[in-house]
Amino acid sequence: MNRVLISLLTVLLAGSAVAEDWPIPPVNLPHPLGNNWGNYQDYGGGGYFHNGIDVITPDSSGAEVRAVAHGWVKGWGTISADLHWRLAISDSPVSFTGRAPGWLYAHIDKDRWHLQEGDEVDAGDLIGYLVAWPIDATFDHCHFARISDTGAYWNRFPNYTWWFIQNPLTIISPNTDLEAPVFENARSGGRRFAFCRNNSSTYQSETGLTGAVDIIAKVYDKTGYPTGDPEWDKLAPFKLEHMIRRDDGLVVRDWTLSLSFAGRLDDAAIHVVYKNDYTCNSRGDYNNRDYYYVITNTDGDSIIESSDASGHWNTAGVGDGNYWVIVRAWDVYGNSTTDSMLVTTSNGVGVEDLPPLALSSPLRVSPNPGRGPARISFGTGRQVNASLKLLDATGRVVADFVRGRLMPGDHSYTRQGLKAGVYYVRLSIDGRDYSRKLVLTE
Numbered sequence: 001m002n003r004v005l006i007s008l009l010t011v012l013l014a015g016s017a018v019a020e021d022w023p024i025p026p027v028n029l030p031h032p033l034g035n036n037w038g039n040y041q042d043y044g045g046g047g048y049f050h051n052g053i054d055v056i057t058p059d060s061s062g063a064e065v066r067a068v069a070h071g072w073v074k075g076w077g078t079i080s081a082d083l084h085w086r087l088a089i090s091d092s093p094v095s096f097t098g099r100a101p102g103w104l105y106a107h108i109d110k111d112r113w114h115l116q117e118g119d120e121v122d123a124g125d126l127i128g129y130l131v132a133w134p135i136d137a138t139f140d141h142c143h144f145a146r147i148s149d150t151g152a153y154w155n156r157f158p159n160y161t162w163w164f165i166q167n168p169l170t171i172i173s174p175n176t177d178l179e180a181p182v183f184e185n186a187r188s189g190g191r192r193f194a195f196c197r198n199n200s201s202t203y204q205s206e207t208g209l210t211g212a213v214d215i216i217a218k219v220y221d222k223t224g225y226p227t228g229d230p231e232w233d234k235l236a237p238f239k240l241e242h243m244i245r246r247d248d249g250l251v252v253r254d255w256t257l258s259l260s261f262a263g264r265l266d267d268a269a270i271h272v273v274y275k276n277d278y279t280c281n282s283r284g285d286y287n288n289r290d291y292y293y294v295i296t297n298t299d300g301d302s303i304i305e306s307s308d309a310s311g312h313w314n315t316a317g318v319g320d321g322n323y324w325v326i327v328r329a330w331d332v333y334g335n336s337t338t339d340s341m342l343v344t345t346s347n348g349v350g351v352e353d354l355p356p357l358a359l360s361s362p363l364r365v366s367p368n369p370g371r372g373p374a375r376i377s378f379g380t381g382r383q384v385n386a387s388l389k390l391l392d393a394t395g396r397v398v399a400d401f402v403r404g405r406l407m408p409g410d411h412s413y414t415r416q417g418l419k420a421g422v423y424y425v426r427l428s429i430d431g432r433d434y435s436r437k438l439v440l441t442e
Contacts, residue, residue: 020123022172023068023105023142024057027124030176032056032227034141036235037167038261040274040284040291047276049265050236050284051164052104052145056138056227062112062129065105065142067121068172074102074149076117077157078110083131085110086143088162094118094152101165102154106143107131117153135286138228144168164265167238169332177333178224181237186218186280186292192341193217193325194280194292198312201277208346212312215242215296216275217339219329220289234289236261239330239395242295244313247322247342253313254435255328256426257395258295260302272297272309295327299387300426302395316347317431358384358429361410365425369439373416376401376425378434382408387428390415390438398423 021027034054035041041050057063067089075088090102107130108114114128121127133139149162169175186194187203196203198212220234227233239260244253259273273293274282280292297311326340361379374390388402401413406429423438 020173021066021068022055023065023144024055024130025064025066027066027068028174030174030223030225031058032225032233033223033235034139034227034232035284036221036261037145037169038236038265038273039289040236040270040276040282042283043285047270047274047282047284048267049270049273051265052106052143053168054139054141055144056141057130062109062132063140064126065108065128065130067123067125067127068103069123071102071121073115073117073119073121074152075154075157075160076115077155079158079160082110083107083134085131087115087127088147088149088154089115089121089127090149090154093120097150097152099148099150101146101148102162104143104145104147104162106145107133107141117155139232139286146171165263167262167332169238170262175332177221177331177335179222179331180335180337181219181221181329181331183327183329183337183339184218184220186216192339193327194275195343196275196279199309201279203279206341206343209315209343210345210347211314211316213296213315214275214294214312215325215327216280216292217242217295217327217329218280218290218292219327220291221329221331223331231287231289234291236291237329238262238332240293240295240327241330242325242327244318245324245326246318247324252318252323253433256298256300256433256435257302257391258298258327259293259304260395262302262394264303266304269304269306269308272306273304300389300395300428301391301397303397314431315345316349318345319349320345320347358382358432359434360408363425363427363434363436365436365438367440368437369441371441373414374418374423374438374440375412375414377410377412378427379410380406380408380429384429386430387426388413389426391424391426393422393424 035050039050071089074090078085086106092100108128109131112129146166147162194216221237240258243255275292276282283290328338330336360381363378386406390399420442425436427434
Protein backbone atom coordinates (compact mmCIF):
# COMPACT_ATOMS: atom_id res chain seq x y z
CA MET A 1 0.00 0.00 0.00
CA ASN A 2 1.55 3.33 -0.99
CA ARG A 3 2.06 6.25 1.40
CA VAL A 4 -0.81 8.34 -0.06
CA LEU A 5 -3.29 5.48 0.43
CA ILE A 6 -2.01 4.80 3.96
CA SER A 7 -2.25 8.49 4.84
CA LEU A 8 -5.80 8.76 3.49
CA LEU A 9 -6.91 5.59 5.30
CA THR A 10 -5.37 6.80 8.55
CA VAL A 11 -7.14 10.15 8.30
CA LEU A 12 -10.48 8.49 7.52
CA LEU A 13 -10.12 6.08 10.45
CA ALA A 14 -9.05 8.77 12.88
CA GLY A 15 -11.73 11.15 11.69
CA SER A 16 -14.51 8.88 12.93
CA ALA A 17 -13.51 9.37 16.55
CA VAL A 18 -15.98 10.85 18.99
CA ALA A 19 -14.81 11.21 22.57
CA GLU A 20 -15.69 13.79 25.17
CA ASP A 21 -14.01 12.74 28.39
CA TRP A 22 -10.80 11.39 29.88
CA PRO A 23 -10.36 7.70 30.73
CA ILE A 24 -9.59 8.33 34.43
CA PRO A 25 -11.98 10.03 36.89
CA PRO A 26 -12.70 12.84 37.15
CA VAL A 27 -13.41 12.28 33.46
CA ASN A 28 -14.45 15.87 32.78
CA LEU A 29 -11.12 17.40 33.87
CA PRO A 30 -7.62 17.36 32.34
CA HIS A 31 -5.03 15.14 34.04
CA PRO A 32 -1.25 15.25 34.39
CA LEU A 33 0.59 13.35 31.67
CA GLY A 34 3.63 11.21 32.36
CA ASN A 35 4.40 10.80 28.66
CA ASN A 36 3.03 12.34 25.50
CA TRP A 37 2.22 11.08 22.00
CA GLY A 38 5.59 10.85 20.22
CA ASN A 39 7.88 11.26 23.25
CA TYR A 40 11.32 9.74 22.76
CA GLN A 41 11.59 6.58 24.88
CA ASP A 42 14.56 4.35 25.67
CA TYR A 43 14.77 2.07 28.69
CA GLY A 44 17.90 0.29 27.48
CA GLY A 45 16.56 -1.52 24.43
CA GLY A 46 16.83 1.28 21.85
CA GLY A 47 14.84 4.39 21.05
CA TYR A 48 11.19 4.37 20.04
CA PHE A 49 8.15 6.67 19.91
CA HIS A 50 5.82 6.64 22.91
CA ASN A 51 2.64 5.57 21.13
CA GLY A 52 0.01 6.95 23.48
CA ILE A 53 -0.47 9.36 26.35
CA ASP A 54 0.17 8.26 29.94
CA VAL A 55 -2.73 9.66 31.96
CA ILE A 56 -1.58 9.93 35.58
CA THR A 57 -4.19 9.17 38.24
CA PRO A 58 -4.55 11.12 41.49
CA ASP A 59 -5.52 7.82 43.14
CA SER A 60 -2.60 5.44 43.69
CA SER A 61 -4.75 2.59 44.94
CA GLY A 62 -6.04 1.19 41.64
CA ALA A 63 -8.14 3.91 40.03
CA GLU A 64 -11.15 3.22 37.87
CA VAL A 65 -10.75 3.22 34.08
CA ARG A 66 -13.75 4.39 32.09
CA ALA A 67 -14.59 4.19 28.39
CA VAL A 68 -14.38 7.45 26.46
CA ALA A 69 -16.71 6.30 23.67
CA HIS A 70 -19.22 3.66 22.63
CA GLY A 71 -17.66 0.47 21.27
CA TRP A 72 -17.05 -3.28 21.48
CA VAL A 73 -14.16 -5.08 23.20
CA LYS A 74 -12.06 -6.78 20.53
CA GLY A 75 -8.90 -7.36 22.52
CA TRP A 76 -7.96 -8.38 26.07
CA GLY A 77 -4.42 -9.59 26.75
CA THR A 78 -0.89 -8.67 27.77
CA ILE A 79 2.25 -7.88 25.85
CA SER A 80 4.51 -8.45 28.87
CA ALA A 81 3.47 -10.09 32.15
CA ASP A 82 1.09 -8.66 34.75
CA LEU A 83 1.79 -4.94 34.31
CA HIS A 84 0.82 -4.73 30.66
CA TRP A 85 -2.67 -6.15 30.33
CA ARG A 86 -4.82 -4.02 28.04
CA LEU A 87 -8.26 -3.60 26.57
CA ALA A 88 -8.73 -2.75 22.88
CA ILE A 89 -12.23 -1.37 22.30
CA SER A 90 -13.24 -0.95 18.66
CA ASP A 91 -15.71 1.60 17.31
CA SER A 92 -17.20 -1.28 15.26
CA PRO A 93 -18.90 -4.52 16.40
CA VAL A 94 -17.20 -7.91 16.21
CA SER A 95 -19.29 -8.69 13.12
CA PHE A 96 -17.18 -6.15 11.21
CA THR A 97 -13.79 -7.65 10.34
CA GLY A 98 -12.30 -4.89 8.16
CA ARG A 99 -9.89 -2.26 9.41
CA ALA A 100 -11.59 -0.20 12.09
CA PRO A 101 -10.47 2.43 14.60
CA GLY A 102 -10.70 2.02 18.34
CA TRP A 103 -9.26 2.91 21.74
CA LEU A 104 -6.50 1.21 23.71
CA TYR A 105 -6.51 1.24 27.53
CA ALA A 106 -3.33 -0.31 28.95
CA HIS A 107 -2.09 -1.30 32.43
CA ILE A 108 -5.41 -2.81 33.52
CA ASP A 109 -5.38 -4.96 36.66
CA LYS A 110 -6.10 -8.53 35.50
CA ASP A 111 -7.04 -9.65 39.01
CA ARG A 112 -9.90 -7.17 39.45
CA TRP A 113 -13.14 -6.91 37.52
CA HIS A 114 -12.79 -5.84 33.87
CA LEU A 115 -14.62 -6.18 30.56
CA GLN A 116 -14.21 -9.23 28.35
CA GLU A 117 -13.90 -9.72 24.58
CA GLY A 118 -17.23 -9.24 22.84
CA ASP A 119 -18.69 -6.92 25.49
CA GLU A 120 -20.40 -3.75 24.32
CA VAL A 121 -19.60 -0.54 26.17
CA ASP A 122 -20.95 3.01 26.33
CA ALA A 123 -19.04 6.21 27.00
CA GLY A 124 -18.47 6.60 30.73
CA ASP A 125 -18.85 2.88 31.55
CA LEU A 126 -16.44 1.33 34.05
CA ILE A 127 -14.19 -1.04 32.08
CA GLY A 128 -11.58 -2.01 34.69
CA TYR A 129 -9.04 -0.78 37.23
CA LEU A 130 -5.42 0.35 36.94
CA VAL A 131 -2.65 -1.94 38.13
CA ALA A 132 -0.28 -0.53 40.77
CA TRP A 133 2.93 0.70 39.11
CA PRO A 134 5.90 -0.82 40.97
CA ILE A 135 8.62 1.57 39.72
CA ASP A 136 6.97 4.52 41.46
CA ALA A 137 3.59 4.56 43.18
CA THR A 138 2.95 8.10 41.91
CA PHE A 139 3.27 6.91 38.31
CA ASP A 140 0.08 4.81 38.28
CA HIS A 141 -1.28 5.58 34.82
CA CYS A 142 -3.46 4.54 31.94
CA HIS A 143 -1.56 4.24 28.68
CA PHE A 144 -4.23 5.57 26.33
CA ALA A 145 -4.07 5.49 22.53
CA ARG A 146 -6.09 5.74 19.34
CA ILE A 147 -5.50 2.57 17.30
CA SER A 148 -6.87 0.55 14.40
CA ASP A 149 -6.78 -3.11 13.44
CA THR A 150 -8.57 -5.79 11.43
CA GLY A 151 -10.53 -8.91 12.35
CA ALA A 152 -13.44 -9.82 14.58
CA TYR A 153 -11.02 -9.79 17.54
CA TRP A 154 -7.71 -7.97 18.04
CA ASN A 155 -6.26 -10.51 20.49
CA ARG A 156 -2.90 -11.16 18.84
CA PHE A 157 -0.86 -11.03 22.04
CA PRO A 158 1.96 -10.41 22.72
CA ASN A 159 2.54 -9.54 19.04
CA TYR A 160 -0.26 -7.08 18.38
CA THR A 161 -0.85 -5.81 14.83
CA TRP A 162 -2.69 -2.57 15.42
CA TRP A 163 -1.62 0.80 14.05
CA PHE A 164 -1.26 3.83 16.32
CA ILE A 165 -3.18 6.32 14.23
CA GLN A 166 -3.99 9.57 16.06
CA ASN A 167 -2.86 11.63 19.03
CA PRO A 168 -5.63 11.28 21.64
CA LEU A 169 -5.15 14.91 22.71
CA THR A 170 -6.55 16.00 19.34
CA ILE A 171 -9.83 14.22 20.22
CA ILE A 172 -10.57 14.13 23.96
CA SER A 173 -11.76 17.17 25.86
CA PRO A 174 -11.28 19.24 27.82
CA ASN A 175 -7.59 19.39 26.94
CA THR A 176 -6.84 22.91 28.17
CA ASP A 177 -3.07 23.37 28.24
CA LEU A 178 -1.93 26.19 30.49
CA GLU A 179 1.73 26.47 29.42
CA ALA A 180 3.57 26.95 26.13
CA PRO A 181 6.49 24.76 24.99
CA VAL A 182 9.98 25.50 26.31
CA PHE A 183 13.25 25.76 24.34
CA GLU A 184 16.52 24.69 25.95
CA ASN A 185 20.07 25.19 24.75
CA ALA A 186 20.91 22.51 22.22
CA ARG A 187 24.64 22.99 22.91
CA SER A 188 26.75 24.48 25.68
CA GLY A 189 27.67 28.14 25.70
CA GLY A 190 24.11 29.37 25.35
CA ARG A 191 23.73 28.07 21.81
CA ARG A 192 20.02 27.57 21.17
CA PHE A 193 20.42 25.28 18.17
CA ALA A 194 22.98 22.75 16.99
CA PHE A 195 24.20 22.25 13.42
CA CYS A 196 25.74 19.16 11.85
CA ARG A 197 26.43 17.74 8.43
CA ASN A 198 23.31 16.19 6.98
CA ASN A 199 22.62 12.82 8.68
CA SER A 200 25.93 12.77 10.55
CA SER A 201 27.47 13.53 13.94
CA THR A 202 29.97 15.99 12.47
CA TYR A 203 28.99 19.25 14.14
CA GLN A 204 29.77 22.71 12.81
CA SER A 205 30.21 26.13 14.36
CA GLU A 206 27.28 28.44 13.82
CA THR A 207 29.79 31.09 12.66
CA GLY A 208 30.93 29.04 9.66
CA LEU A 209 28.23 26.73 8.29
CA THR A 210 29.04 24.91 5.07
CA GLY A 211 27.32 22.42 2.78
CA ALA A 212 24.17 20.46 3.57
CA VAL A 213 23.29 21.09 7.22
CA ASP A 214 20.82 19.60 9.70
CA ILE A 215 19.42 22.03 12.28
CA ILE A 216 18.68 20.59 15.74
CA ALA A 217 16.47 22.17 18.41
CA LYS A 218 15.95 21.01 22.00
CA VAL A 219 12.33 21.51 23.06
CA TYR A 220 9.79 20.16 25.51
CA ASP A 221 6.17 20.94 26.35
CA LYS A 222 4.44 21.40 29.70
CA THR A 223 0.70 21.26 30.35
CA GLY A 224 0.39 23.13 33.63
CA TYR A 225 -0.96 20.01 35.36
CA PRO A 226 2.16 18.75 37.18
CA THR A 227 2.83 15.12 38.01
CA GLY A 228 5.00 16.06 40.98
CA ASP A 229 8.21 15.17 39.14
CA PRO A 230 9.69 17.96 36.98
CA GLU A 231 11.32 15.46 34.59
CA TRP A 232 8.05 13.62 33.97
CA ASP A 233 6.41 16.96 33.22
CA LYS A 234 8.65 17.35 30.15
CA LEU A 235 6.57 16.19 27.20
CA ALA A 236 6.95 16.15 23.44
CA PRO A 237 5.48 19.26 21.78
CA PHE A 238 2.64 18.82 19.32
CA LYS A 239 4.18 20.59 16.31
CA LEU A 240 7.44 22.24 15.23
CA GLU A 241 8.06 24.53 12.26
CA HIS A 242 10.97 26.64 11.08
CA MET A 243 12.02 29.44 8.76
CA ILE A 244 15.35 30.93 7.64
CA ARG A 245 15.77 34.64 6.94
CA ARG A 246 18.80 36.62 5.83
CA ASP A 247 19.67 39.43 8.22
CA ASP A 248 18.61 41.98 5.59
CA GLY A 249 15.10 40.53 5.74
CA LEU A 250 15.12 38.25 2.66
CA VAL A 251 13.31 35.00 3.49
CA VAL A 252 15.20 32.06 2.01
CA ARG A 253 12.97 29.43 3.61
CA ASP A 254 9.44 30.43 4.55
CA TRP A 255 7.65 28.78 7.47
CA THR A 256 7.96 25.03 6.89
CA LEU A 257 6.40 22.26 8.96
CA SER A 258 9.18 20.27 10.62
CA LEU A 259 6.99 17.66 12.30
CA SER A 260 3.50 17.15 13.66
CA PHE A 261 2.68 14.59 16.34
CA ALA A 262 -0.94 14.38 15.22
CA GLY A 263 -1.13 11.16 13.24
CA ARG A 264 0.37 7.73 12.85
CA LEU A 265 3.65 6.81 14.58
CA ASP A 266 6.15 4.40 13.04
CA ASP A 267 9.28 3.52 15.03
CA ALA A 268 11.23 3.12 11.78
CA ALA A 269 11.32 6.92 11.64
CA ILE A 270 12.44 7.54 15.24
CA HIS A 271 15.93 8.75 14.27
CA VAL A 272 14.49 10.93 11.53
CA VAL A 273 12.78 12.98 14.23
CA TYR A 274 15.17 12.69 17.20
CA LYS A 275 18.94 13.23 17.22
CA ASN A 276 20.74 10.83 19.52
CA ASP A 277 24.53 10.98 19.69
CA TYR A 278 27.19 12.16 22.14
CA THR A 279 26.50 15.83 21.41
CA CYS A 280 22.70 15.80 21.17
CA ASN A 281 21.66 12.87 23.33
CA SER A 282 17.89 12.34 23.30
CA ARG A 283 16.72 10.52 26.42
CA GLY A 284 13.36 9.33 27.66
CA ASP A 285 13.15 7.26 30.83
CA TYR A 286 12.05 7.70 34.46
CA ASN A 287 15.00 9.96 35.30
CA ASN A 288 15.79 12.00 32.19
CA ARG A 289 13.75 13.66 29.45
CA ASP A 290 15.83 15.37 26.72
CA TYR A 291 14.34 15.82 23.26
CA TYR A 292 16.59 16.92 20.39
CA TYR A 293 14.61 17.40 17.17
CA VAL A 294 16.14 17.44 13.68
CA ILE A 295 13.87 20.17 12.39
CA THR A 296 15.22 20.02 8.82
CA ASN A 297 14.34 16.32 8.40
CA THR A 298 11.07 17.03 6.63
CA ASP A 299 9.49 17.27 3.19
CA GLY A 300 7.01 19.83 4.52
CA ASP A 301 4.01 17.58 5.17
CA SER A 302 2.63 16.08 8.39
CA ILE A 303 3.53 12.44 7.64
CA ILE A 304 6.59 11.27 9.56
CA GLU A 305 8.49 8.80 7.36
CA SER A 306 12.03 7.53 6.81
CA SER A 307 12.45 9.45 3.54
CA ASP A 308 12.24 12.73 5.51
CA ALA A 309 15.89 12.13 6.50
CA SER A 310 16.91 13.58 3.13
CA GLY A 311 15.75 17.02 4.30
CA HIS A 312 18.43 19.60 5.12
CA TRP A 313 19.43 23.25 4.68
CA ASN A 314 21.65 23.77 1.64
CA THR A 315 23.81 26.60 2.99
CA ALA A 316 25.75 26.87 -0.28
CA GLY A 317 22.55 27.75 -2.11
CA VAL A 318 21.93 31.01 -0.25
CA GLY A 319 25.31 32.74 -0.45
CA ASP A 320 27.71 33.63 2.36
CA GLY A 321 26.26 35.90 4.99
CA ASN A 322 24.33 36.14 8.23
CA TYR A 323 21.00 34.34 8.60
CA TRP A 324 18.40 34.01 11.32
CA VAL A 325 17.25 30.45 12.00
CA ILE A 326 13.79 30.69 13.60
CA VAL A 327 11.91 27.77 15.17
CA ARG A 328 8.37 27.76 16.53
CA ALA A 329 6.91 25.07 18.82
CA TRP A 330 3.20 24.46 19.46
CA ASP A 331 1.10 22.41 21.86
CA VAL A 332 -2.29 20.88 20.99
CA TYR A 333 -4.19 23.71 22.66
CA GLY A 334 -2.53 26.34 20.44
CA ASN A 335 0.09 27.82 22.78
CA SER A 336 3.34 28.53 20.95
CA THR A 337 6.90 29.65 21.66
CA THR A 338 9.37 31.00 19.10
CA ASP A 339 13.15 31.01 19.41
CA SER A 340 15.90 32.10 17.04
CA MET A 341 19.64 32.13 16.47
CA LEU A 342 21.92 34.18 14.20
CA VAL A 343 24.31 32.06 12.12
CA THR A 344 26.84 32.64 9.35
CA THR A 345 27.32 30.62 6.16
CA SER A 346 30.85 30.32 4.74
CA ASN A 347 30.93 28.38 1.49
CA GLY A 348 33.01 30.89 -0.47
CA VAL A 349 29.95 31.83 -2.51
CA GLY A 350 28.84 35.44 -2.41
CA VAL A 351 25.23 36.36 -2.91
CA GLU A 352 26.27 38.16 -6.09
CA ASP A 353 27.76 34.89 -7.40
CA LEU A 354 24.51 32.95 -7.16
CA PRO A 355 22.41 32.30 -10.26
CA PRO A 356 19.67 34.86 -10.83
CA LEU A 357 16.48 34.30 -8.87
CA ALA A 358 14.53 31.50 -10.47
CA LEU A 359 11.12 33.17 -10.20
CA SER A 360 10.44 35.45 -13.13
CA SER A 361 6.94 36.15 -11.81
CA PRO A 362 5.80 35.72 -8.19
CA LEU A 363 3.90 32.82 -6.68
CA ARG A 364 0.18 33.64 -6.76
CA VAL A 365 -2.87 31.77 -5.48
CA SER A 366 -6.53 32.49 -6.17
CA PRO A 367 -9.29 32.94 -5.23
CA ASN A 368 -8.02 34.16 -1.89
CA PRO A 369 -10.40 34.22 -0.19
CA GLY A 370 -13.16 32.96 -2.43
CA ARG A 371 -15.02 30.02 -3.91
CA GLY A 372 -14.24 27.64 -6.72
CA PRO A 373 -11.15 25.67 -7.75
CA ALA A 374 -7.76 26.63 -6.34
CA ARG A 375 -5.43 28.17 -8.92
CA ILE A 376 -1.68 28.46 -8.48
CA SER A 377 0.66 30.28 -10.85
CA PHE A 378 4.28 31.44 -11.07
CA GLY A 379 6.99 31.92 -13.66
CA THR A 380 10.54 30.62 -13.91
CA GLY A 381 13.31 32.46 -15.75
CA ARG A 382 15.50 29.40 -16.18
CA GLN A 383 15.43 25.63 -15.89
CA VAL A 384 14.95 24.68 -12.24
CA ASN A 385 14.50 21.76 -9.90
CA ALA A 386 11.13 22.33 -8.21
CA SER A 387 8.59 20.94 -5.78
CA LEU A 388 5.03 22.27 -5.51
CA LYS A 389 2.53 20.99 -2.95
CA LEU A 390 -0.85 21.97 -1.61
CA LEU A 391 -1.38 21.17 2.09
CA ASP A 392 -4.43 21.41 4.31
CA ALA A 393 -4.45 23.12 7.69
CA THR A 394 -3.14 19.96 9.43
CA GLY A 395 -0.12 19.75 7.10
CA ARG A 396 -1.48 16.79 5.09
CA VAL A 397 -0.57 16.87 1.39
CA VAL A 398 -3.74 17.41 -0.66
CA ALA A 399 -2.03 17.71 -4.03
CA ASP A 400 1.54 17.08 -5.21
CA PHE A 401 1.74 19.11 -8.42
CA VAL A 402 5.44 19.14 -9.21
CA ARG A 403 8.44 17.07 -8.23
CA GLY A 404 11.37 17.46 -10.60
CA ARG A 405 12.63 19.71 -13.39
CA LEU A 406 10.70 22.66 -14.80
CA MET A 407 11.56 24.48 -18.02
CA PRO A 408 11.61 28.29 -18.21
CA GLY A 409 8.22 29.92 -18.65
CA ASP A 410 4.87 30.49 -16.98
CA HIS A 411 3.34 27.63 -14.97
CA SER A 412 -0.20 27.25 -13.66
CA TYR A 413 -2.03 24.49 -11.79
CA THR A 414 -5.64 23.98 -10.75
CA ARG A 415 -7.20 21.81 -8.06
CA GLN A 416 -10.97 21.33 -8.02
CA GLY A 417 -13.29 19.82 -5.44
CA LEU A 418 -11.63 21.30 -2.34
CA LYS A 419 -13.73 21.88 0.75
CA ALA A 420 -13.92 25.30 2.36
CA GLY A 421 -11.03 25.91 4.73
CA VAL A 422 -7.43 27.07 5.07
CA TYR A 423 -4.72 25.60 2.83
CA TYR A 424 -1.02 26.27 2.25
CA VAL A 425 0.88 26.31 -1.03
CA ARG A 426 4.54 25.29 -0.71
CA LEU A 427 6.93 25.91 -3.61
CA SER A 428 10.62 24.99 -3.44
CA ILE A 429 12.94 25.99 -6.28
CA ASP A 430 16.65 25.15 -6.21
CA GLY A 431 16.78 25.31 -2.42
CA ARG A 432 14.69 28.47 -2.02
CA ASP A 433 11.28 28.08 -0.42
CA TYR A 434 8.13 30.09 -0.98
CA SER A 435 4.69 29.69 0.59
CA ARG A 436 1.25 31.25 0.40
CA LYS A 437 -1.90 30.81 2.48
CA LEU A 438 -5.07 29.98 0.55
CA VAL A 439 -8.51 30.52 2.09
CA LEU A 440 -11.53 28.93 0.37
CA THR A 441 -15.07 29.81 1.38
CA GLU A 442 -18.42 28.07 0.90
